[in-house]
Every structure is written in C-alpha cells, then in structure tokens.
Amino acid sequence: MKSIYEKLINRQGKLAVIGLGYVGMPIAVAFAEKINVIGYDYNQMKVEQYKNGIDPTFEVGDEIIKNTPLEFTSDAKKLSEAIFIIVAVPTPINQDKTPDLTPIISSSETVGRHLTKGSIVVYESTVYPGVTEDICIPILEKESGLKCGADFKVGYSPERINPGDKIHRLENIHKIVSGSDSEALEQIQKIYDLVIEVGTHSVSTIKTAEAIKVVENSQRDINIAFMNELAMVFDRMDIDTNEVVDGMNTKWNALGFRPGLVGGHCIGVDPYYFTYEAEKLGYHSQIILSGRKVNNGMGAFVADAAIKQMIIAGKSPKSAKVVILGLTFKENCPDTRNSKVADIIKRLKEYEISPVVVDPWATEQDAKTEYDVDLKTMSDVKNADCIIIAVAHNEFKAMTLDDINNLYKDIPQNEKILIDVKGLYKVSDLKSKGLRYWRL
Structure with a gap:
C-alpha cells in the first residue's frame, strides 16, 4: 500500500491548504510546484483575487499567482479530495x-466534515501547547466520525514566515x-522536505512544537521590551x-535588537498564548507580561514625545x-493587523489632534475598517507642523x-518637528538641517 507521500508525488492524491x-498562500504555491494542491479560503473575495492573478499580500507576487x-x-467540499491537509488560519x-x-475551531470543523480515512492533518497556526491534541483532534473526530491514530493522523508544524522579508523565505527557514505518532512524523517530514530546501527539524511531541513557536516570539518580544525601556530612560x-x-553592537555578543513599535499577529500576540496556558497551570508570568506591558505602551510614548516637542x-x-x-x-508589508501606529493615533486624538495618515502599502478599506482612518497620499501632505515617521517603508x-x-509650513526650521521613530536619519544630518527632531 502506497504512503501518503508516494501518492502525493505521483499525483494520485492532493494536498490542501x-x-x-x-502563511498559507506561500506554502500552497510552493507545494503546487511539486504536487497537486487545493488552496481553500472561506473568503470568496480573496479567492477571486487569487484567481484573477492578484496577490494582496505581496508575499509571492502577481506574476507567480497568475x-x-x-x-x-x-468550496469546502473540495477538501474531501485531499489526503494531506495543512491548516494555516490566524x-x-x-x-x-x-x-x-474561533478561527482554528471553525477550520477544524470544516476539515472534519470533509476528512477522509487515511489522511493527515497538520496545523501551522500559532497556539499554546495542548491545543492541537486537546481541542482540534476531538473536533476532527466528532465531525468526521473517524478516530485519530486508527483512521487519520495529525501533526503540528509552526509557521515561521516573516511577512515582507525577501531574504528569510519559506524555503530557507528550517x-x-x-506528529501524533512516529509514522505520522515520518510522512509529515518527507512531505515538507519537498519545499523546505534547508530541511526540517523534527521534535518528539506536538506540544513541544507548539511551545517552540510561542517561545521564539516571546523571546523577541522580551528583548525588544528591554530596548524600549532603555529608550524611555535614555x-x-x-x-x-x-x-x-x-x-x-560593536561587541561580538550583542543581540542587535532595537527599540520600536511591536505589533502584528505574531510577536504582539503569541506571548499571550504562552502566559494564558501557564496561568491555567498556576504560574503567573514575571517577565513575559511585563515585556508586553512595556511594548503596548510605546505608541502612547511616541505620541507624548511629539506633543512635548510641539509645546517646546x-x-x-x-x-x-x-x-x-x-x-x-x-515595513514593506500591507498587513495592518494589530498595528501599534494605531496607538499613536489614539493618543493624539485624546488631545483632539486628527493626524493625516499616509501609507502606500496599506489598503484604504483595511485602514477604515480596522482603525477608522481615512488614508491620504503624499500629494495630500503639505503645511505640516509635525511629521512622525512611524514605519520604515522603502518609499x-x-x-x-x-x-x-518641503512638507512643512513656511516656518522657522526649529519649529518644524520630526519624530523619527525608526531612526532613519543621522543625528548630524538632522542637526545640520536645523529641524527640531526626536528619535526613539
């Protein structure tokens, strides 16, 4: 009897994402170069964009999508054609x-309703240790009427995509x-090795794999929080x-972290998954939640710095x-989810300031839906008193x-305020220009 891996490479079965x-779209495209792949999303509008050759994420580009x-x-019914299913929902x-x-529970219900005997389901969504086995598997069993281990197998392989990063890509990130057992792990590893050029790293349990993801992002969050705290003191x-x-950073063992706004759907979210499960087990985080508190306050800190400079x-x-x-x-990413720039805007509005917001990467719809922000273009920027460079887009x-x-009012140079959150300009250049500047 052929294995799932053999069926996939011989195009006698399909993989579904x-x-x-x-996360899901890049890996679906990568697998599609090797085997037959179904890319499913309940969002019909998004699917139509892909069918029309449009990549709204900019992760692989329109040409590749075409x-x-x-x-x-x-159409969820198409999932019944798949023998290997990857769940990559937020x-x-x-x-x-x-x-x-909610998204992972709903997806598990959808998969379960169309799960066929002998299949493997792999979760990539970030979760706290135990979710795959304690929540997802029972849903799959209930909806399918099948038994995990005997009728289907499950695995977990955390996503490590870095949106907007053109250097660290799917194929060159370990x-x-x-897997739920050794047989599942062997199959999952062989299948992922089809697209991961640098190879895969197997671990002994699903819980271990789940922990790796939340911990690696929590580590980054804590390190950035330390730098943010230093920035406030300095x-x-x-x-x-x-x-x-x-x-x-001239020392060999410096870690290279810098202060900044920590948002998005990974670093700004994953630590809460880890501390949630820890607290259920009776342990209250001493460090992780403190780091989150610091990072969550940086938007207001930047806004307050701008207010202070205007008053001065x-x-x-x-x-x-x-x-x-x-x-x-x-930077260089259209994703506005959990953006901490929104905290700057919120703080400014407390002072009855309605800023002009420009972002060539964000969509007008996302800005309006998520933050009630009406995006403007650079041509709309003139006669400014204060400019806050919050995101280091290439533009x-x-x-x-x-x-x-040239974007300021016709006022003395020392009344033109520049808040350089990302440190794009040298201090010497800022001083020579005579602008009133502040850097994070």
Whole structure:
C-alpha cells in the first residue's frame, strides 16, 4: 500500500491548504510546484483575487499567482479530495488578551466534515501547547466520525514566515515538524522536505512544537521590551538610544535588537498564548507580561514625545497639523493587523489632534475598517507642523531630509518637528538641517 507521500508525488492524491493569507498562500504555491494542491479560503473575495492573478499580500507576487497550477477555491467540499491537509488560519487574541481560537475551531470543523480515512492533518497556526491534541483532534473526530491514530493522523508544524522579508523565505527557514505518532512524523517530514530546501527539524511531541513557536516570539518580544525601556530612560537622560545601540553592537555578543513599535499577529500576540496556558497551570508570568506591558505602551510614548516637542516649539498641539507616515505593523508589508501606529493615533486624538495618515502599502478599506482612518497620499501632505515617521517603508526611506523639509509650513526650521521613530536619519544630518527632531 502506497504512503501518503508516494501518492502525493505521483499525483494520485492532493494536498490542501486551509487559509490563504500571509502563511498559507506561500506554502500552497510552493507545494503546487511539486504536487497537486487545493488552496481553500472561506473568503470568496480573496479567492477571486487569487484567481484573477492578484496577490494582496505581496508575499509571492502577481506574476507567480497568475502562473501557479494551484487550485484556488472557496468550496469546502473540495477538501474531501485531499489526503494531506495543512491548516494555516490566524489565531488572534480577544479584547481581554486571552486566545481567540474561533478561527482554528471553525477550520477544524470544516476539515472534519470533509476528512477522509487515511489522511493527515497538520496545523501551522500559532497556539499554546495542548491545543492541537486537546481541542482540534476531538473536533476532527466528532465531525468526521473517524478516530485519530486508527483512521487519520495529525501533526503540528509552526509557521515561521516573516511577512515582507525577501531574504528569510519559506524555503530557507528550517521547519519544525511533529506528529501524533512516529509514522505520522515520518510522512509529515518527507512531505515538507519537498519545499523546505534547508530541511526540517523534527521534535518528539506536538506540544513541544507548539511551545517552540510561542517561545521564539516571546523571546523577541522580551528583548525588544528591554530596548524600549532603555529608550524611555535614555529619553529622560537626553541620550540618543540608537547611538548607544550602535556602540553596543560593536561587541561580538550583542543581540542587535532595537527599540520600536511591536505589533502584528505574531510577536504582539503569541506571548499571550504562552502566559494564558501557564496561568491555567498556576504560574503567573514575571517577565513575559511585563515585556508586553512595556511594548503596548510605546505608541502612547511616541505620541507624548511629539506633543512635548510641539509645546517646546511654542505650538498649540490642538491646532497643529500632524502627519504620520506609515500605518502597517511593519515595513514593506500591507498587513495592518494589530498595528501599534494605531496607538499613536489614539493618543493624539485624546488631545483632539486628527493626524493625516499616509501609507502606500496599506489598503484604504483595511485602514477604515480596522482603525477608522481615512488614508491620504503624499500629494495630500503639505503645511505640516509635525511629521512622525512611524514605519520604515522603502518609499519613506528614499525621502531625503530636503524632501521632508518641503512638507512643512513656511516656518522657522526649529519649529518644524520630526519624530523619527525608526531612526532613519543621522543625528548630524538632522542637526545640520536645523529641524527640531526626536528619535526613539
């Protein structure tokens, strides 16, 4: 009897990917170059975009989407044709910072209803240790009437995609793989090895694989929180944080982290999944939640710095024209989910300031739906009192200080306020231009 791996490479069975976002779509496209793949998403509008050769995520590009043999569909019945199913749906948090497992529960129900005997289901969505086995498997069994182990197998392989990163890509990032038993693990590893050029790394249990994902992002969150705390202290000491970090990074064992706005659907969310499960087991986080608290306060800190600089310059913040460049959670990426730039906007509005927001990567619909922000274009930016460069998109990095200078009102240079959150400009250049500047 042929294995699932053999059936896939001989095109006698199909692989399906559930969720065609920043994670699911790239891996579906990669597998489609090797085997028959169904790309499923319940969002019919998104599926139509893919069918029309449009990549709204910019992860692989329109040209590849136009030419991929991947079968895009919003018809869940097609999943019954698959013998290997990857679930790559988002796992956000609720308002109270607890995990929102609604997408993964709903996806498990959909998969279960169309699960065929002998299949393997692999979850890639970020979850706390235990979700796959304690929540997902029982749903699959209930909906399918099949028994895990005897009739189908399950695995977990955390996604490690870095949206907008053109260097660290799916094929050259080591993939963690795990399975419900040794047979499942062997099959899962062989199948992922088809597209992961640098290879996979297997671990002994599904819980271990789940823990790896939440811990690696929690580690980054804590390190950035430390740098953010330093930035707040150095601001009081009148010390430039980036200059300190540049000097520190000349030592061989420096970690290279810098202060910044920590948002998005991974680093800004995953630590809550870890601490949620820890607290259920009676352990209250001493470090992780403290790091989250620091990072969650950075948007307000930046806004307060802008207010302070306007007051020092003799302006009335309420009547000043403030421009924010960037809304997405990171540079060169259209994803606005959990963007901490929204916290800057929220804080400014507390002072009755309605900033002009420009972002060439974000969509007008996302900005309006998520944050009630009406995006403007660079041609709309003129007569500014204060400019906050919040996201280091290439379009903004390409702007010289002369370009920035031309966006202000005709006022003295020391009344033109530049809040350089990402440290794009050298201190010497800022001083020579005469702008009133502040850097995180």
